[in-house]
Amino acid sequence: MDHYLQNNAAKKSFLNKGGLVLTILALIFTVFITRFALSGSRTDFLDGAPRGNDAYSIAKKFIRPTIKSANVAFPESGYQCAQEPDSVFIVKSYAEAKDQPGPKSITSFEITLKFNGGNVEDKKNWKMLGIIEN
Numbered sequence: 001m002d003h004y005l006q007n008n009a010a011k012k013s014f015l016n017k018g019g020l021v022l023t024i025l026a027l028i029f030t031v032f033i034t035r036f037a038l039s040g041s042r043t044d045f046l047d048g049a050p051r052g053n054d055a056y057s058i059a060k061k062f063i064r065p066t067i068k069s070a071n072v073a074f075p076e077s078g079y080q081c082a083q084e085p086d087s088v089f090i091v092k093s094y095a096e097a098k099d100q101p102g103p104k105s106i107t108s109f110e111i112t113l114k115f116n117g118g119n120v121e122d123k124k125n126w127k128m129l130g131i132i133e134n
Contacts (some may be wrong), residue, residue: 050120052081055089059111060124066133067107069097087115088129108134 060074072095079093097105097111110132116123 012068017024047122050087050089050115052083052089052091054120055081055083055113055115056091056093057121058113058123059091059093059109060095061123062111062113062126062131063095063107063133064126066131067095067097069099069100069105073095073098087117089113089115 056079063074064072074095075093081092082127084088084090090110092108092110094106096110097107099105112129112131114127114129116125116127
């Protein structure tokens with residue numbers, strides 16, 4: 001009978017310690033998930049999907065070499081961007097070439113870009129599918 005009581009006491013002690021460890025782990029997990037959910041930044045933990053402004057930023061990098069001017073300016077808000085399935089973006093805007101001796105030249109463009117994954121700010125992660133310049 002003594003052996004049975006000692007066995008029961010050992011089991012209860014083990015279960016109490018196990019329950020305490022599980023409770024502590026659950027609390028740590030809850031704190032981590034809460035901090036992750038409230039972080040508010042898409043780049044803190046993972047690279048996010050690109051947005052229209054990301055596509056426009058990359059579009060400028062593709063367009064700049066096609067314009068025969070050293071001084072090219074792009075509007076900050078004068079662009080249109082549409083997202084299609086499979087991370088394809090169509091960006092419409094214009095660029096102003098400001099050469100000193102002559103008048104400024106305006107080039108309208110429509111560029112189709114595909115995001116292949118990775119860092120959205122890296123031009124190597126994008127592929128130009130088509131371009132139309134006027």
